[in-house]
Amino acid sequence: MRIDVVTIFPDYLAPLREALLGKAIDRGLLEVAVHDLRGWTHDVHKAVDDSPYGGGPGMVMKPQVWGDALDAVCASPGAGAPQDTDTPPRLVVPTPSGRPFTQAVAEEYAEEPWLVFACGRYEGIDQRVIDDAARRMPVDEVSIGDYVLVGGEVAVMVIVEAVARLLPGVLGNPASAKQDSFSASLSGLLEGPSYTRPEVWRDLAVPDVLRSGNHAAIERWRRDTALERTFARRPELLDDAELDAADRAVLDR
Ligand SMILES: CN1CCC[C@H](Cn2ccc3ccc(-c4n[nH]c(N)c4C#N)cc32)C1
Numbered sequence: 001m002r003i004d005v006v007t008i009f010p011d012y013l014a015p016l017r018e019a020l021l022g023k024a025i026d027r028g029l030l031e032v033a034v035h036d037l038r039g040w041t042h043d044v045h046k047a048v049d050d051s052p053y054g055g056g057p058g059m060v061m062k063p064q065v066w067g068d069a070l071d072a073v074c075a076s077p078g079a080g081a082p083q084d085t086d087t088p089p090r091l092v093v094p095t096p097s098g099r100p101f102t103q104a105v106a107e108e109y110a111e112e113p114w115l116v117f118a119c120g121r122y123e124g125i126d127q128r129v130i131d132d133a134a135r136r137m138p139v140d141e142v143s144i145g146d147y148v149l150v151g152g153e154v155a156v157m158v159i160v161e162a163v164a165r166l167l168p169g170v171l172g173n174p175a176s177a178k179q180d181s182f183s184a185s186l187s188g189l190l191e192g193p194s195y196t197r198p199e200v201w202r203d204l205a206v207p208d209v210l211r212s213g214n215h216a217a218i219e220r221w222r223r224d225t226a227l228e229r230t231f232a233r234r235p236e237l238l239d240d241a242e243l244d245a246a247d248r249a250v251l252d253r
Pocket residue numbers: 094095096098119120121122123124125142143144145146147148149150151152153155
């Protein structure tokens with residue numbers, strides 16, 4: 001997978017080259033290029049923003065600069081295009097007003113050969129940039145949660161990590177992603193609690209079933225605790241979960 005990120009704060013994305021993702025890049029499982037939006041400005045002040053039409057607080061990011069940047073970065077075939085194909089990338093624009101970025105969206109993105117991320121700042125990017133790009137490529141405006149950040153860079157880090165860990169070979173143990181919270185194999189439920197040695201720590205013991213060696217009982221316990229935790233913390237997830245009679249018996253307890 002090829003990932004391009006356009007931002008006015010390239011150094012903000014430096015952590016993408018650390019740890020697991022850094023290893024994935026070194027192993028060629030992932031290619032990441034970060035571009036400084038100011039490279040497409042033409043004035044001495046390298047202006048990327050201007051005051052909003054209709055008034056209101058803050059500034060809006062200029063369409064001309066973003067248009068030139070995305071024309072260059074999304075060019076296919078082009079320098080960034082994977083295998084130099086003429087397939088355009090999917091443009092992902094983080095914004096609080098976007099559709100929710102969920103595990104299902106992460107799984108969708110993990111199938112894409114090429115993602116380009118546009119990191120807004122100020123009050124956001126002139127809408128015409130998104131509307132213009134949508135004439136040439138798939139565009140997604142997504143939100144990582146119902147709170148307001150200062151810019152898109154942190155959201156891109158969240159999205160890239162959630163997507164990259166799903167790529168074959170990135171996680172040491174691929175089975176780990178199969179047991180993710182929200183994943184299909186867990187019926188969209190939250191994961192239950194995890195434990196490791198010692199058996200007793202500060203007079204708190206590991207549940208006996210996990211040391212029983214009875215794999216059927218352990219699987220049932222993990223399902224039950226996932227159901228209980230989901231019911232307690234995210235009951236709305238149960239609406240879409242495929243529950244059997246045993247599951248419903250747990251919830252009716
Ligand atoms: C007061 N204004 C309101 C509009 C957005 C302004 C800050 N900003 C500029 C670009 C930008 C990109 C993403 C996010 C963001 N915030 N929360 C999320 N879940 C996001 C996501 N994905 C925020 C952003 C602040």
